Amino acid sequence: MSDSTLLSTLLLSxxxxxxxxxxxxxxxxxxxxxxxxFLALTGSGVSAVLALIVSYQSYFHAxxxxxxxxxxxSIGEFTIELALKADALGSFMxxxxxxxxxxxxxxxxxxxxxxxxxxxxxxxxxxxIFFMFLLVLADNPIIMFIGWxxxxxxxxxxxxxxxxxxQNTYAxxxxxxxxxxxxxxxxxxxxxxxxEAGSAGFSFDSxxxxxxxxxxxxxxxxxxxxxVGAMGKSAQIPLFVWLPDAMAGPTxxxxxxxxxxxxxxxxxxxARFAPLYTMTPDISLFIAYVGAFSALFAAIVAxxxxxIKKILAYSTMSQLxxxxxxxxxxxxxxxxxxxxxxxxxxxxxFMAAGYIIVAFHHKQDIRELQGIRKSLPLLFVMMFTASLxxxxxxxxxxxxxxxxxxxxxxxSGHVELxxxxxxxxxxxxxYMFRMVFVLFYSQKTQSTKKSSKSMLYPMVVLTVLSVFAxxxxxxxxxxxxxxxxxxxxxxxxxxxxPHAKELLLISVNTLLILGVILYTYKRYAYTxxxxxxxxxxxxxxxxxxxxxxxxxxTQPLHYLSIFFEQKISHxxxxxxxxxxxxxxxxxxxxxxxxENGNVRFYALYMLIGVVSGFVYLYWAxxxxx
Amino acid sequence: xxxxxxxxxxxxxxxxxxxxxxxxxxxIDSALSFIVTLVSIAALFALVNATFLFxxxxxxxxGAILSLxxxxxxxxxxxxxxxxxxxxxxxxxxxxxLIVAPFSFILIDLILRSNIALKAQISEEFGTIKxxxxxxxxxxxxxxxxxxxxxxVALIGAVILSKKEA
Amino acid sequence: MLEKYMILSIILFSIGIVGLISRRNxxxxxxxxxxxxxxxxxxxxxxxxxxxxxxAQVVSMLIIAITASEAALFMALFVVLFRNKASLDVNLxxxxxxxx
Numbered sequence: 001m002s003d004s005t006l007l008s009t010l011l012l013s014x015x016x017x018x019x020x021x022x023x024x025x026x027x028x029x030x031x032x033x034x035x036x037x038f039l040a041l042t043g044s045g046v047s048a049v050l051a052l053i054v055s056y057q058s059y060f061h062a063x064x065x066x067x068x069x070x071x072x073x074s075i076g077e078f079t080i081e082l083a084l085k086a087d088a089l090g091s092f093m094x095x096x097x098x099x100x101x102x103x104x105x106x107x108x109x110x111x112x113x114x115x116x117x118x119x120x121x122x123x124x125x126x127x128x129i130f131f132m133f134l135l136v137l138a139d140n141p142i143i144m145f146i147g148w149x150x151x152x153x154x155x156x157x158x159x160x161x162x163x164x165x166x167q168n169t170y171a172x173x174x175x176x177x178x179x180x181x182x183x184x185x186x187x188x189x190x191x192x193x194x195x196e197a198g199s200a201g202f203s204f205d206s207x208x209x210x211x212x213x214x215x216x217x218x219x220x221x222x223x224x225x226x227x228v229g230a231m232g233k234s235a236q237i238p239l240f241v242w243l244p245d246a247m248a249g250p251t252x253x254x255x256x257x258x259x260x261x262x263x264x265x266x267x268x269x270x271a272r273f274a275p276l277y278t279m280t281p282d283i284s285l286f287i288a289y290v291g292a293f294s295a296l297f298a299a300i301v302a303x304x305x306x307x308i309k310k311i312l313a314y315s316t317m318s319q320l321x322x323x324x325x326x327x328x329x330x331x332x333x334x335x336x337x338x339x340x341x342x343x344x345x346x347x348x349x350f351m352a353a354g355y356i357i358v359a360f361h362h363k364q365d366i367r368e369l370q371g372i373r374k375s376l377p378l379l380f381v382m383m384f385t386a387s388l389x390x391x392x393x394x395x396x397x398x399x400x401x402x403x404x405x406x407x408x409x410x411x412s413g414h415v416e417l418x419x420x421x422x423x424x425x426x427x428x429x430x431y432m433f434r435m436v437f438v439l440f441y442s443q444k445t446q447s448t449k450k451s452s453k454s455m456l457y458p459m460v461v462l463t464v465l466s467v468f469a470x471x472x473x474x475x476x477x478x479x480x481x482x483x484x485x486x487x488x489x490x491x492x493x494x495x496x497x498p499h500a501k502e503l504l505l506i507s508v509n510t511l512l513i514l515g516v517i518l519y520t521y522k523r524y525a526y527t528x529x530x531x532x533x534x535x536x537x538x539x540x541x542x543x544x545x546x547x548x549x550x551x552x553x554t555q556p557l558h559y560l561s562i563f564f565e566q567k568i569s570h571x572x573x574x575x576x577x578x579x580x581x582x583x584x585x586x587x588x589x590x591x592x593x594x595e596n597g598n599v600r601f602y603a604l605y606m607l608i609g610v611v612s613g614f615v616y617l618y619w620a621x622x623x624x625x
Numbered sequence: 626x627x628x629x630x631x632x633x634x635x636x637x638x639x640x641x642x643x644x645x646x647x648x649x650x651x652x653i654d655s656a657l658s659f660i661v662t663l664v665s666i667a668a669l670f671a672l673v674n675a676t677f678l679f680x681x682x683x684x685x686x687x688g689a690i691l692s693l694x695x696x697x698x699x700x701x702x703x704x705x706x707x708x709x710x711x712x713x714x715x716x717x718x719x720x721x722x723l724i725v726a727p728f729s730f731i732l733i734d735l736i737l738r739s740n741i742a743l744k745a746q747i748s749e750e751f752g753t754i755k756x757x758x759x760x761x762x763x764x765x766x767x768x769x770x771x772x773x774x775x776x777x778v779a780l781i782g783a784v785i786l787s788k789k790e791a
Numbered sequence: 792m793l794e795k796y797m798i799l800s801i802i803l804f805s806i807g808i809v810g811l812i813s814r815r816n817x818x819x820x821x822x823x824x825x826x827x828x829x830x831x832x833x834x835x836x837x838x839x840x841x842x843x844x845x846x847a848q849v850v851s852m853l854i855i856a857i858t859a860s861e862a863a864l865f866m867a868l869f870v871v872l873f874r875n876k877a878s879l880d881v882n883l884x885x886x887x888x889x890x891x
Contacts, residue, residue, distance in 0.1 A: 597885035647810030673840035709880030717813035779860030786867035
């Protein structure tokens with residue numbers, strides 16, 4: 001198989017399986033569920049295997065895969081090619097996106113078992129992977145934008161998947177509209193880029209080559225607008241409000257789209273435009289601050305959430321904040337590496353949450369789910385491991401990635417960022433173990449008999465990955481050589497600490513986290529503390545962000561549209577139209593005197609016409625006759 | 626010269642009687658003056674040697690159609706109150722004449738300007754039954770047959786229209 | 792000779808149109824239509840005489856035949872109109888227009 005066919009197959013196999021599932025679902029009344037499962041798993045499985053091949057070749061032989069599908073637009077000199085390119089960054093994205101997608105497909109086949117919209121679900125799901133691959137593999141920003149919009153669209157469809165409940169549809173709308181704001185930024189940035197740098201071709205490489213000619217302030221504007229897009233997609237302040245509501249979708253959706261892959265698209269995009277961001281340090285710093293505030297904010301809010309999926313949603317937002325912090329200080333590969341490990345442990349956490357939800361009759365409140373360790377021992381082990389990992393306990397995967405971020409922050413000299421990250425990191429341990437201890441350490445016991453093998457296997461795989469994935473990017477301190485960072489070869493800033501300092505940082509950090517876990521254990525394990533928490537304070541109300549947005553944006557828009565509807569539309573435009581309609585009626589009455597049904601009047605009109613024609617012709621031809 | 630003065634006389638009679646025809650209040654007056662018009666038109670036919678058409682005009686128009694009209698008028702027993710109320714008849718006639726005047730004027734002007742007359746030599750046979758009949762059954766046989774169908778259709782149509790209950 | 796006949800024909804035709812449009816009495820309207828046809832016949836005969844060709848006379852004869860069939864239909868119309876409306880007013884024939 002040639003390189004380009006391989007890449008095209010990788011991209012198209014989920015699309016084909018999505019189309020097949022769609023048509024089977026449409027055409028047949030009672031298709032077999034196993035057929036859908038087979039198609040969906042084949043579609044995602046093929047691309048997962050191919051993705052592993054691509055990233056293997058890229059890692060060991062530094063091979064760049066390209067594939068040119070067709071020319072999409074050709075206007076004079078300017079062409080937009082539908083071309084795919086898997087360079088190191090793209091291959092790295094494939095390395096975790098495709099296998100995690102496959103695992104979550106496997107999981108979803110258990111989770112969605114006997115759902116009446118099974119076929120619809122997997123159509124969306126496979127379509128999602130297609131768009132995600134398009135986003136990752138795009139060779140120019142336009143194609144990337146198509147993938148970007150595509151994942152947004154599928155995300156919308158999947159959040160409102162259970163559309164019988166209107167609340168879910170509202171959640172989907174909210175996600176879509178908030179993302180629109182971000183997409184506006186992205187699109188504006190693309191247009192500006194096109195004006196400034198589009199003359200020499202619009203692929204990433206040619207854009208980066210002509211970056212130097214762009215005016216610095218314009219460059220900052222472009223960088224900022226691009227980041228607005230990333231804000232929307234990756235749920236950063238202030239465009240994060242959709243993510244917690246997006247948990248209305250089925251849990252595999254939350255695991256795949258709103259934890260492991262789609263929300264990381266913003267991080268990927270910023271990393272893809274790394275040459276642009278290295279030239280705009282101000283915007284980079286802004287990104288870092290937005291990331292820091294998002295991380296801290298989400299971590300604080302998560303400490304007072306009770307819905308198991310919302311806790312994880314805020315946790316996702318917080319981790320994305322960490323990634324943006326790293327991007328902001330120029331540690332691109334570190335951010336990507338955290339994204340890599342995050343995909344595994346967050347996917348695992350969501351899957352575990354989904355497993356619990358299915359096992360206990362769709363209860364999501366951790367207060368009602370107390371004491372489930374006896375009935376789900378394996379799940380307890382996996383969730384505990386994932387929580388340890390997200391809290392950055394050595395030697396689990398997130399320890400390496402998060403500690404690299406902390407190190408980079410410290411080395412960059414922005415101490416305030418480092419402190420915020422540290423607090424957020426401690427709070428992460430706090431809210432994760434609050435959840436774990438409330439769920440599993442309780443006098444109460446609840447039992448369930450439900451279990452599904454197809455849900456459990458992918459979780460086991462992800463557990464293993466979230467334990468060991470960190471070893472791939474082992475820092476020098478532990479005898480590694482930063483394999484992934486070297487592979488990615490992005491424009492990382494040199495942010496190295498002396499080993500002693502780094503060791504000190506890690507130890508202090510780890511000790512603090514262990515202390516927090518201990519405190520959490522004291523507070524929540526085998527106690528009723530969770531029931532005594534106040535529901536009224538600022539944190540429990542999520543800092544009233546939703547309410548503020550409603551007050552500042554939604555309400556004025558609402559009143560404005562009411563004003564336009566009643567005053568302008570009804571009062572002025574409708575009245576004008578009615579007025580003219582009235583005069584049409586009057587004019588109609590006038591003309592109906594002429595059209596009176598009396599044939600000799602018609603003969604008269606005809607005569608007038610003929611005579612006028614005669615007179616005109618006689619006058620016009622007076623010279624000739 | 627003689628034929629010219631005859632033509633002018635006949636033309637005068639035709640025009641005057643047709644004006645009387647369109648302006649008379651009672652239909653019976655119209656019909657009677659229309660007979661005058663038709664007969665003088667027939668005479669005009671004869672003036673150009675169309676003897677067969679002269680006969681046809683007299684027999685069919687003045688003989689058949691006009692007597693049919695007279696018969697209908699009398700058969701219906703039309704009284705004055707059955708006539709339409711034509712209070713503004715004269716204004717209508719005047720107005721319409723004003724509209725038509727330019728039309729007539731232009732046509733007459735065009736006729737006078739153009740030189741359309743061929744003035745072909747008329748043979749002895751022209752206008753006789755033989756001449757017309759030969760042309761009719763030689764060149765115009767299809768229209769002739771079609772007209773016969775049309776007459777049949779009109780006959781049936783007239784019967785159906787005037788049936789008592791529709 | 793042809794021009795005189797044509798001019799007479801035009802004058803008769805115009806008088807016919809005036810009668811057709813101005814009058815409300817259906818019998819006069821019918822006779823106006825006959826006058827129009829006669830005006831045409833007159834010009835046809837004149838052309839026939841001028842070109843020494845009998846074809847125009849044949850056409851004229853066909854027109855007379857059509858006139859005859861028209862006459863039959865008009866007579867039926869008079870009878871129907873008079874029977875239904877007890878009047879000869881064509882303004883009563885206006886169901887084509889809007890009824891007010």
